[in-house]
Amino acid sequence: MQIEKVTLSLLRMTLKFPFETSFGSIDTRDCILVEVTADGVTGYGECVADYDPGYGYETTGTAWHILEEFLIPHVFRQDITHPTDFMNLVEWVRGHQMAKAGLEMALYDVLGKQQGKSLRQLLGGEKDRVPVGVSIGIKPSPQAMLDVAAGYLEKGYQRIKLKIKPGRDVAETQLVRNTYPDLALQVDANSAYTLETAEALLPLDELGLLLIEQPLAEDDLWDHSQLQAQFSTPICLDESIHSPRHARQALEMKATRVINIKAGRVGGLSQSVSIHDLCQEQAVPVWCGGMLETGVGRAANLALASLPNFSLPGDISASERYYHEDITNELFTLNPDSTITVPDLPGLGVTINRPALKRATLRTEIFTSENA
Ligand code: OSB
Numbered sequence: 001m002q003i004e005k006v007t008l009s010l011l012r013m014t015l016k017f018p019f020e021t022s023f024g025s026i027d028t029r030d031c032i033l034v035e036v037t038a039d040g041v042t043g044y045g046e047c048v049a050d051y052d053p054g055y056g057y058e059t060t061g062t063a064w065h066i067l068e069e070f071l072i073p074h075v076f077r078q079d080i081t082h083p084t085d086f087m088n089l090v091e092w093v094r095g096h097q098m099a100k101a102g103l104e105m106a107l108y109d110v111l112g113k114q115q116g117k118s119l120r121q122l123l124g125g126e127k128d129r130v131p132v133g134v135s136i137g138i139k140p141s142p143q144a145m146l147d148v149a150a151g152y153l154e155k156g157y158q159r160i161k162l163k164i165k166p167g168r169d170v171a172e173t174q175l176v177r178n179t180y181p182d183l184a185l186q187v188d189a190n191s192a193y194t195l196e197t198a199e200a201l202l203p204l205d206e207l208g209l210l211l212i213e214q215p216l217a218e219d220d221l222w223d224h225s226q227l228q229a230q231f232s233t234p235i236c237l238d239e240s241i242h243s244p245r246h247a248r249q250a251l252e253m254k255a256t257r258v259i260n261i262k263a264g265r266v267g268g269l270s271q272s273v274s275i276h277d278l279c280q281e282q283a284v285p286v287w288c289g290g291m292l293e294t295g296v297g298r299a300a301n302l303a304l305a306s307l308p309n310f311s312l313p314g315d316i317s318a319s320e321r322y323y324h325e326d327i328t329n330e331l332f333t334l335n336p337d338s339t340i341t342v343p344d345l346p347g348l349g350v351t352i353n354r355p356a357l358k359r360a361t362l363r364t365e366i367f368t369s370e371n372a
């Protein structure tokens with residue numbers, strides 16, 4: 001494909017409810033929409049970096065810089081036949097996985113539209129509906145957490161994830177567990193503990209949780225292996241895994257028994273498939289994480305989660321759970337069996353709601369082979 005034009009748009013999406021994690025509370029979610037035109041076909045990608053570097057080091061500011069200065073000029077100079085070419089081409093850019101993944105997703109959308117194949121087909125997905133759950137932010141009290149969980153169960157979600165941080169952890173998880181003894185339940189600490197302070201989480205090991213997600217720092221692979229040895233509940237790594245290599249090392253070190261795959265965090269969809277395949281060979285379950293995506297990134301997550309070893313429900317909730325106004329015309333809804341249907345139109349299978357996009361856009365810049 002010969003890339004003719006790339007448009008970046010910085011978006012600020014207004015959440016229906018504040019979302020609190022161990023690294024902060026947000027009312028709005030920023031991201032970058034990447035629009036690629038190649039051979040007359042336009043594809044979309046979502047770069048999931050947020051305004052601030054609380055989840056990882058990337059921000060919309062760093063991602064814009066890396067895209068503008070390095071990734072976009074590079075793709076204008078190359079002939080790319082498949083998105084996996086792109087990943088090899090930009091390997092020389094160290095890190096910045098979210099910036100790479102945003103552009104790569106748009107290339108997949110273009111390729112799918114050119115070939116008349118859905119992203120699910122391009123990635124080798126099988127399921128046409130994928131099991132999903134909901135990720136609930138930290139609340140001011142255990143009772144408030146329980147009330148919110150009850151509301152989502154009423155809507156039909158069959159798997160709940162509770163965000164936790166020191167002091168807002170055991171009591172809320174125990175309350176939800178005692179109220180719903182059979183619920184598929186898991187927690188996510190977003191790196192809020194150290195090997196020492198994580199001792200406070202030992203009571204969670206009695207609650208039959210599916211997994212405990214990212215208790216320790218991103219670069220604490222070794223300490224995660226020490227912690228896993230103290231817990232019978234599987235530890236699941238999110239922030240720590242940036243590549244198939246990290247995934248292999250974490251498994252060899254027994255730092256994790258489950259992996260949360262987010263295409264943004266690992267440099268794109270093709271790397272996500274590699275991690276999926278590696279885990280499948282070792283009978284290690286994976287699931288699709290979420291970054292509060294718009295309809296664009298949500299469509300990609302659904303396609304990814306349709307691969308066979310995505311054996312735990314994903315953090316891919318219905319569109320209505322997130323934003324006052326999404327930027328796609330297609331809105332994803334929850335099926336009664338706690339699944340969401342995977343799009344099957346060519347590419348991502350979504351179209352852009354232009355007026356909504358315009359309302360969410362803070363800044364746009366167009367790059368062509370002449371000005372990049
Ligand atoms: O750690 O999984 C996480 C959102 C932003 C940053 C990190 C995380 C999350 C979520 C949201 O848990 C999941 C979703 O998109 O519904």
Ligand code: MG
Binds near residue numbers: 188214238239
């Ligand atoms: Mg997480």
